[in-house]
Amino acid sequence: MANSDCIVIQGSNMAECHPVAYQWVTEAKLRGARVIHVDPRFTRTSAVADRHIPIRAGSDVILLGALINHVLTTETYFRDYVQAYTNATMLVSDDFQDTEDLGGVFSGYDPETGQYDLTSWAYKSRAAGEEKVGEPGPEEHGAEQAAVAEGQAYGSGGPPLDHALIERDPTMTDPRCVLQVLRRHYARYTPALVTEVCGIGREDFDYLARSIVENSGRERTTMFAYAVGWTQHSLGAQFIRTSAILQLLMGNVGRPGGGIMALRGHASIQGASDIPTLFNLLPGYLPMPVAGKHESLGQYLEAVSSKRQKGFWTKADTYMVSLLKAWWGDAAQPDNDFCYDYLPRLNGNHNTYQSVMDMIAGTVKGYFLLGQNPAVGSAHGRMQRFGMANLDWLVVRDINLIESATWWKDGPEIASGEMETDKIATEVFFLPAANHAEKDGTFTQTQRMLQWHFKAVEPPGDARSDLWFYYVLGQKIRERLAGSTDPVDRPLLDLTWDYPQDEHGEPDADAILREVNGTYLTGEKAGQALPGFVELKADGSTASGCWIYSGVYAGEVNRSKNKVPDAEQSWVAPDWGWAWPMNRRILYNRASADPQGRPWSERKAYVWWDEEQGTWVGHDVPDFPVTTDPAYRPADTATGPDALAGDDPFIMQADGKGWLFAPKGMIDGPMPTHYEPQESPVDNALYPQQRNPSRLVYPRKDNLTAPSAGDPGVDVYPYVATTYRLTEHHTAGAMSRWLPYLSELQPEFFCEVSPELAAERGLENGGWATLISPRSAIEARVLVTERMTPLVVGGRTVHQIGMPYHWGVGGTGAVVQGDSANDLLGVTLDPNVSIQESKVSSVDIQPGRRPHGADLLRLVQDYQSRSGITVMTGNDRLEDAEERGEAR
């Protein structure tokens, strides 16, 4: 970030939530960079930025889309970069129809499933006897993809294409070429619309647009930084896509000071996706098999990537077979598909919210919580607690006695009388956990870098690492099944489950990371650690637990332990930790050089082609086949890495290009388009279609949605609420509300309101307020502050209320307690990745404390009946255009 010339922070309060990383923004600023903060609230990030631009929560696609429109109409995009490195030149099928033509839905929408058939979004093919490339297979309907949150499988590369023989127009003038399709799609995203929908004035918009344009191109780079202010929406993935399109148009991807910085909020949240504890993924972004779609290993591999496409995903067979070898060892053989059939199959969306609803329905019996406190930290805290109250058994492993461990005796529903302790059947185990100082292991931080943390002391009492717990649990399960002849038990009995342990029984984390890295199994190198994923084979002669991490143990050296001091190495710092893949610090860095392989400018030189040596060289590990000449053009018959032309920097994409238009991969549209949040006091200014028609809705009596603009009862919950974090607390509080220092710094739950809203509702600074949503009512201290700006949107004033979500009721030993903001939220999910919309919801606010017991329930019910909401309010996927027209 220090190398950026302009940094746009949007959907993040970086200075408060990632304060230490913010030193690099400060450093960029000292070097002359401009910093702009776009956020509903004025925060400490805004205070140190060059400008704060307040925005209505959830309207980001309009602002970013208008920037796209601006650079296209003023021809200020980076034309040489766009022409060579993106899919701007590629032609889209004649069948494709835009939201602009169809009143807010793209072609292929299937009202029955609420999802898209992606066929019409395909590229035009130039292969003989074929019209389209990128047509989905029969099992690739959006409905199946939404069901498995398939967007997440593209965490290390794009979706498959049959091949990369795509019709192109290098002049980018053909009306069907991607650049022109994009131009038409965003033509109505004007500065005037930005004012109307986002509440952002013309002067602010011009400033932002000018800043990005003047700080992009050969000599300069602009960076975007975001956090969950972009992800937690019913079209969150599309927020990030919009910014990606803009960054590609401006030539800001793969270059120093460019890109999109995802500011992740937890020590190893990147690692938890790479080696996923996620329902839909296997390690290294290989998808979990789906029943009926991936019946055999061959069928699975065909679906993951086509052998005829470009790039490194064509090697998916080597990644998958090596994973199966790592897990099932000698039992995994070519004649049994390497135990592929031991893998359980998905047949629906098994995300955490669905699991909680299944607890309420009674199908989920047992639940493990590992350092996670959903009673406070997940959306719809009530639903979380009702789910847990219907389990047979619950295992909580944490350092403190969190609310998710104690709700059965002191949760809000015990206080309200909805639950009685002696009627709750759930058996609860609390096992104390070791913390980071008490165990060895790696975190993968937000830039894909693995860093080893060394154990400093032994954990106290019964506290153990989760590594110990799962190892012992696995041993005990296997003991109980030993001798079983039931084929159901083979996957557990054949599992490779033998790790060295220290004198306290802790398994050796080094040995596990080495298994993740992988080893040769046969030949003269048998038993040695693999140097990297290019060595992986699909014949069973290699094993690797996560292909993208292969190389971390190259040469038998645990490279995550690398700690060469900052002062003793280059500015790229390659000898501190290890970044996947292959220690590359900037992905797709081939794009930092021009098509001929020369740096775009000396100022922004990063990797380049060395003609004499015939290799790519530079400050970082080149993210490209090192000996592929920039002038190389593959034959039409070439496939895989050999099919990458010398100017195809996006080596994990099936066509080697950065995607402005996504023929596949984004299931709710090939280009981002604006929809209002699930709950919004504002009409969609662009289309009769109010909300993302593909969002995942859960119409249930315990998950009611507030009325939106145009619906009767919209004034009952008239304000927009947004949730966020504080510097002094961490998520649901287990690692902060139990600490005296941090609790003293931020003792009480509060809400932020503008002086105007305070006057409208009679709220007093420092006094109490009750916030009411269709799900619950909570109380908070009031902070009246000009940091909240009332916005004029669509001709009316929209007030926004901010709330940190760190507090909870119950738990044992917490220094501070308070109502939980997440209790107000409902569950509506983004269709690509199944993340909840927790950044925008509708509430009312009243002065004074909330009632207790039955009176609290009566208050919530009274609001529900006054608003006239039903289970279906806001949950029709496709709005009836005429009906909406009349309502207006």
Next chain:
Amino acid sequence: MADRGTFLGWPVLRQLASGDFLGRGPAVTTRHTRERTARTATADKVVKSVCPYCAVGCGQNIFVKDGRVVQIEGDPDSPVSRGRLCPKGSASEQLVNNPRRQTTVLYRAPYATDWTHLGLDEATDMIADRVVETRRRTWQDKDEHGQFLRRTMGIASLGGAALDNEENYLMKKLYTAMGAIQVENQARI
């Protein structure tokens, strides 16, 4: 240090004599301060670690004395953080040495109104029994079309993102082998 009983002890002279011209260092320390020793100076060892809060990955130096963490500070060697820590990272010594921390196993039987104690071995035995029994009871071998499912929908898991990669790896490996698919993480949220 000059004798403070004479004019040589005047602050301005002390500042000049010690080179602490702004009077923010040794020239203005009290005897009490001078006689104190930082816990970091007397530690037996310094262990390199990584902050467990957000994903920036700031380097931490953990100072250990007599088998106990006595202080946690920013690691100046780290190219990520250059020695800095935020309020949470700076408070992480309290995360380790917290008297409010629960360090023994607790068990709440069905319908019970309070916790009872269990041994660690007994608790893990009971949990293993429940996994085996629940898995057996809720096993789904095939769907209505005869397609393989080979799973249990009776067991779910939700992990935080302070889990190490190695921990996630063993979790995913074991859950997948037992056929549990409802395995989720804060990364979804």
